[in-house]
Amino acid sequence: MVYLYSDLDKNNPLLVIKGLVQYFPRRGIKRREDKIMFAVDNVNLSVFKSETLGLVGESGSGKTTLGRTILRLLEPKSGAIYFRGQDIVHLNSKQMRMLRVKMQMVFQNPHSSLNPRMTAGQTIGRPLKVFGRAKKSEISDRVKNALQMVGLIPDDCSKYPHEFSGGQRQRIGIARAIVLNPEFLILDEPTSALDVSVQAQILNLLSRLKEQFELTYLFISHDLGVVRHICDRIAVMYKGQLLEIAKTEELLENASHPYTKVLIASVPRITQKPRQKRIPRCAPRTIQLDGAEMDSKCKFYSRCEFRKEECKQKELHLVEIENGHKVRCHLYD
Numbered sequence: 510m511v512y513l514y515s516d517l518d519k520n521n522p523l524l525v526i527k528g529l530v531q532y533f534p535r536r537g538i539k540r541r542e543d544k545i546m547f548a549v550d551n552v553n554l555s556v557f558k559s560e561t562l563g564l565v566g567e568s569g570s571g572k573t574t575l576g577r578t579i580l581r582l583l584e585p586k587s588g589a590i591y592f593r594g595q596d597i598v599h600l601n602s603k604q605m606r607m608l609r610v611k612m613q614m615v616f617q618n619p620h621s622s623l624n625p626r627m628t629a630g631q632t633i634g635r636p637l638k639v640f641g642r643a644k645k646s647e648i649s650d651r652v653k654n655a656l657q658m659v660g661l662i663p664d665d666c667s668k669y670p671h672e673f674s675g676g677q678r679q680r681i682g683i684a685r686a687i688v689l690n691p692e693f694l695i696l697d698e699p700t701s702a703l704d705v706s707v708q709a710q711i712l713n714l715l716s717r718l719k720e721q722f723e724l725t726y727l728f729i730s731h732d733l734g735v736v737r738h739i740c741d742r743i744a745v746m747y748k749g750q751l752l753e754i755a756k757t758e759e760l761l762e763n764a765s766h767p768y769t770k771v772l773i774a775s776v777p778r779i780t781q782k783p784r785q786k787r788i789p790r791c792a793p794r795t796i797q798l799d800g801a802e803m804d805s806k807c808k809f810y811s812r813c814e815f816r817k818e819e820c821k822q823k824e825l826h827l828v829e830i831e832n833g834h835k836v837r838c839h840l841y842d
Contacts, residue, residue, distance in 0.1 A: 522555040522591075523693060523725050524579070529553075529588035531571075531578045531749075548574040550749035552588070553827070556693075561719065561726040563740030563757070565733060565772070571749040572729045573617070576695040579727070580612055581605060592693070610640050613686040617698040619678035623670040629656070630666030633685045642689055655684040658721075659714060676707035680714070687718060695727045700735055712739050733776050737761060742833075745769045748808040751827065755834040765836045768809045807839065815840060 531549035548571040556562050564572050577583045579590055581597065590597050597608060616622035623632055634652045637643040643651050653663040659680040670678055679699060686694055696715065700708040716739060718724060730736050736743055736757070743760045745753040745768065753766040764770045807813065807820040820839050827835040828842060 521558060523558040523593065524554075524556040524727075525589075525591040526552055526554040526579065527589040527591070529575070529578060529590065530586045531574055531583060532586055547749045549578055549585075552749070552751055554744060554751060554754075556725060556727055558692075558725055559719075559723050560741045561728055561739055563736040563743040564727060564729045564746055565731060565736055565743060566746035567731065567772070570746045572731075572746055573697055575746070576614065576697055576727060576729055580609070580614055580695060582614075606640070610642065610689050611692045612695075613689065613691040613693070614695040614697065615679075615682050615686050615699050618702055619675055619682050620670070620702075622682055623678055625670050627669075628666060629661075629668055629670070629673070629681050632670075632681060633688050636685060636689050640689060651688060655688040656681075658687065658718070659684045660710075674707075675703050676710060679703065679711055683711075683714065683718070687722065687724075690722070691724070693725045693727070695729070697729045698731070699728075701730070701732065708735065715739065733761065733773060745772065750808055750837065752809070752837045753835065754827070755831075759831070759834055763834075765830060765834070765841065766809075766838050767813045767815055767840075771812075 529549055529552045530547070532545045532547045535544040535546045550571075552575060554562075564575065566572055574583065578585050581590075585598055588598070592608065592612065597605065600608065627635070630649070630652050633655050634648045637648050637651060649666075652666060656663060656665055661677065661680055661684070665673075665677075670681070673681065679702075683699070699715070700711050703711060712735065715726070719726060726739075728736065728740055740757050742754065742756050744751050745760070745766065747768050753760065753764070753769045755763075760769065761773060764773055806822060807816070807825060810816050810820050813820070817839065823839060823842075825837050825839070827837045829835045830841050
């Protein structure tokens with residue numbers, strides 16, 4: 510079923526991901542290619558219209574790769590991606606080009622994501638030219654309007670990226686994303702490279718734009734404090750798989766998966782509570798390129814204090830333990 514634009518409301522998913530897989534050859538010193546690294550491993554996820562879904566996890570868990578694969582900046586190896594009910598995995602380049610008007614991305618590093626040889630006005634106006642969304646005479650006004658929406662002034666059109674602060678550069682990146690009037694934005698850690706005071710300004714800007722234009726966000730972050738402030742739901746990712754999904758307050762107050770509990774406990778607190786026992790950092794899962802089946806054991810097995818022998822063999826699925834609260838763990842089978 511393909512949803513019509515008028516049919517979508519907050520109870521219908523704008524984006525649905527089914528069995529999405531993304532992997533890369535693992536190359537070491539000898540540059541051997543007999544192994545692959547699973548960055549996204551059989552992910553199933555729904556994002557509803559006008560919501561902000563937070564995607565959290567430690568570095569290397571596959572969050573950014575998932576975001577890039579959703580937009581087909583990286584081609585998925587298998588699985589399906591439905592946007593408004595349409596499977597976009599099999600769209601050709603021309604069809605995907607038309608769809609990108611509705612799906613945009615704000616990148617993590619505002620310095621490297623902007624072309625140093627282009628002014629702010631050229632950067633923001635470039636999507637309008639590429640996608641043919643405005644006449645040549647209208648581009649200047651559209652660019653100035655976009656700058657004002659993100660808190661900059663029209664005179665900034667003629668400035669180059671090095672003339673702006675980090676927060677202002679990120680505002681330009683946001684203006685470039687919203688100038689096409691998209692519906693869905695992937696925000697890849699948009700505040701991680703900014704000072705704390707500037708982070709608050711950018712978060713307030715994103716919240717205001719969401720209300721003003723009824724945007725839908727996939728907010729990628731490792732900062733649970735930021736996620737709590739802006740997100741409606743949170744999905745926890747580890748070694749390419751989703752381990753837990755719930756509403757923001759439900760997950761932060763009643764986390765169920767052992768990894769989620771450790772992740773929340775790692776947030777610095779000004780208290781006298783004893784420190785949590787540290788656990789080793791994860792390593793990407795690899796598999797021989799000889800057609801061997803995926804390892805279905807718990808990915809958190811080697812780091813979990815509740816592990817049992819059955820965790821090595823039993824297949825894991827996301828199980829709904831409460832309304833909208835899903836966990837991938839043997840403790841809740």
